[in-house]
Amino acid sequence: MSIENNNNNNNNNNNNKNKTWFQAILNLDKRFVYIFIFLAVSLPFFLDPVVDIKSTKWVQSAYDLVDEAAQKRKPIIIGFDYDPATLAELQPMAVSILRHAFSKNVKVVGINFILNGTSLAATTMENIAKEYGKKNGEDYAFFGYLPQPTVVLLNFGENFRKSYKKDYYGKDLNELPMLKGLQNFDDFHVVFCLSGTGLPGTYIVYGVDRFKFNYVAGVTAVSAADYYPYLQSGQMKGLLGGMKAAAEYEFISGKISDGMRGMASQSWGHITIIFFIIVGNILFYAKKRYEDKEKNS
Amino acid sequence: MSTNPWIWVGAISTIMIFTYLWKENPLYRLAEHVFVGISVGYLICVTWYNVLHPKLYVPLFHEHQWILIVPLVMSIMMLFRFSSKHGWLSFWPLAFLIGFSGYGIPASIDTNMLKQIQATINVSFAGGIIPIITALVILLGTLSCLIYFYFSFPHKGAVGKIAKFGSMLLMISFGASFGYTVMARISLLIGRVLFLLRDWLGVVH
Numbered sequence: 001m002s003i004e005n006n007n008n009n010n011n012n013n014n015n016n017k018n019k020t021w022f023q024a025i026l027n028l029d030k031r032f033v034y035i036f037i038f039l040a041v042s043l044p045f046f047l048d049p050v051v052d053i054k055s056t057k058w059v060q061s062a063y064d065l066v067d068e069a070a071q072k073r074k075p076i077i078i079g080f081d082y083d084p085a086t087l088a089e090l091q092p093m094a095v096s097i098l099r100h101a102f103s104k105n106v107k108v109v110g111i112n113f114i115l116n117g118t119s120l121a122a123t124t125m126e127n128i129a130k131e132y133g134k135k136n137g138e139d140y141a142f143f144g145y146l147p148q149p150t151v152v153l154l155n156f157g158e159n160f161r162k163s164y165k166k167d168y169y170g171k172d173l174n175e176l177p178m179l180k181g182l183q184n185f186d187d188f189h190v191v192f193c194l195s196g197t198g199l200p201g202t203y204i205v206y207g208v209d210r211f212k213f214n215y216v217a218g219v220t221a222v223s224a225a226d227y228y229p230y231l232q233s234g235q236m237k238g239l240l241g242g243m244k245a246a247a248e249y250e251f252i253s254g255k256i257s258d259g260m261r262g263m264a265s266q267s268w269g270h271i272t273i274i275f276f277i278i279v280g281n282i283l284f285y286a287k288k289r290y291e292d293k294e295k296n297s
Numbered sequence: 298m299s300t301n302p303w304i305w306v307g308a309i310s311t312i313m314i315f316t317y318l319w320k321e322n323p324l325y326r327l328a329e330h331v332f333v334g335i336s337v338g339y340l341i342c343v344t345w346y347n348v349l350h351p352k353l354y355v356p357l358f359h360e361h362q363w364i365l366i367v368p369l370v371m372s373i374m375m376l377f378r379f380s381s382k383h384g385w386l387s388f389w390p391l392a393f394l395i396g397f398s399g400y401g402i403p404a405s406i407d408t409n410m411l412k413q414i415q416a417t418i419n420v421s422f423a424g425g426i427i428p429i430i431t432a433l434v435i436l437l438g439t440l441s442c443l444i445y446f447y448f449s450f451p452h453k454g455a456v457g458k459i460a461k462f463g464s465m466l467l468m469i470s471f472g473a474s475f476g477y478t479v480m481a482r483i484s485l486l487i488g489r490v491l492f493l494l495r496d497w498l499g500v501v502h
Contacts, residue, residue: 031319042490045495088486089485089488115340115344145343145348146347147348165351205401205408206404209407222474222478222481225473232416232417235408241477258488258491262487265487266480266484269483273483
């Protein structure tokens with residue numbers, strides 16, 4: 001009798017141990033997960049941060065369009081349609097494209113439809129222009145913010161002076177030397193729209209399909225999947241999706257910056273998340289099996 | 298470590314927002330309210346200097362373009378939205394806006410439907426094995442997904458199998474979208490971490 005009791009006690013102890021073990025891990029405080037992810041993202045910055053990257057067809061295509069602009073001596077348009085919320089993904093793209101354009105003496109016109117990103121766009125253009133000794137009004141121009149992108153894009157197809165009279169700094173557009181002879185989308189080789197909103201789609205509806213120009217969208221990774229159909233239909237000539245695309249652009253142009261630096265952290269962050277997903281699933285099934293066994297016994 | 302006070306403001310604000318990960322607390326609340334307040338203030342300033350001043354105030358009051366009284370009155374009417382008694386006045390400018398958005402309907406149909414259908418029909422099978430596979434995936438994928446959302450037939454037999462294939466493709470696309478979402482969120486964290494480590498602390502270069 002006493003031996004049976006001992007066995008039962010031992011079984012109960014083992015079961016309780018298993019139960020507490022499962023429960024402890026399954027009820028792991030989510031803040032531990034945050035700590036692991038934070039470490040996975042931050043530690044690679046202290047190590048060699050460069051990850052081997054291969055460019056995709058659509059990023060290469062965007063890069064080639066800027067090269068073509070340099071050969072044809074035509075300016076390009078960049079829509080800086082992002083704000084601090086999507087800065088981490090879209091700013092590296094903007095910086096890479098600007099560096100590429102300025103290094104090839106391609107003139108750049110910046111526009112903006114996202115109000116909270118206006119001064120961000122102006123500062124980005126100014127800083128990169130300084131790196132290459134480019135001057136406002138001669139090598140680049142920033143038109144600033146305007147609401148109602150639909151109306152502005154339709155006007156831009158005819159003459160951008162219909163919507164924009166002065167630039168962001170209050171100068172009359174007719175006084176800017178780089179804008180002489182420029183009138184509408186036809187005078188620019190490629191238009192980029194960098195945005196985490198639905199604006200890249202608006203550019204297609206009110207711009208590309210009406211006025212037929214080379215168009216590349218730079219979007220956040222969340223919305224990248226939505227834009228692939230426009231590549232197949234030829235409405236977009238290139239697509240930059242998330243920080244990885246920025247890294248690819250940096251890789252092609254040979255200028256390592258925030259995009260490529262972030263890739264090691266990106267990989268380790270993903271590995272950590274995959275690890276937690278796998279462990280969570282294993283524990284879920286183990287717990288289910290354990291509970292079924294307990295029911296049967 | 299940075300000596301720029303604005304970097305410090307940015308870093309401290311970031312940390313205050315991150316404290317929410319521990320639990321809801323007054324520091325997070327403070328940062329949230331400051332952010333909302335500053336955003337609205339910034340929005341008002343930029344709207345005035347970039348839009349209202351050059352496009353309404355100067356042309357109307359300095360250049361006497363009286364036609365601009367119409368949008369001015371309509372804008373003021375829009376503000377009656379906040380009044381329960383006179384809220385109906387805001388319907389007029391709203392009707393104008395909705396009417397104008399009708400302009401986009403044919404353009405949207407052309408861009409998002411007709412051009413996409415055309416591209417799917419004209420998919421190219423030329424250029425080797427990979428383009429053929431790609432074209433087949435596009436063609437069969439589109440058709441099977443359309444059949445999945447076609448409810449006039451019961452999803453049984455061949456139709457059921459095609460619909461199931463379509464639903465599998467949809468699951469794959471949802472998985473890809475979710476993967477992209479994870480990537481986006483990690484990217485945002487990377488941006489902040491890099492700002493704290495490089496721009497603020499200066500421990501990485």
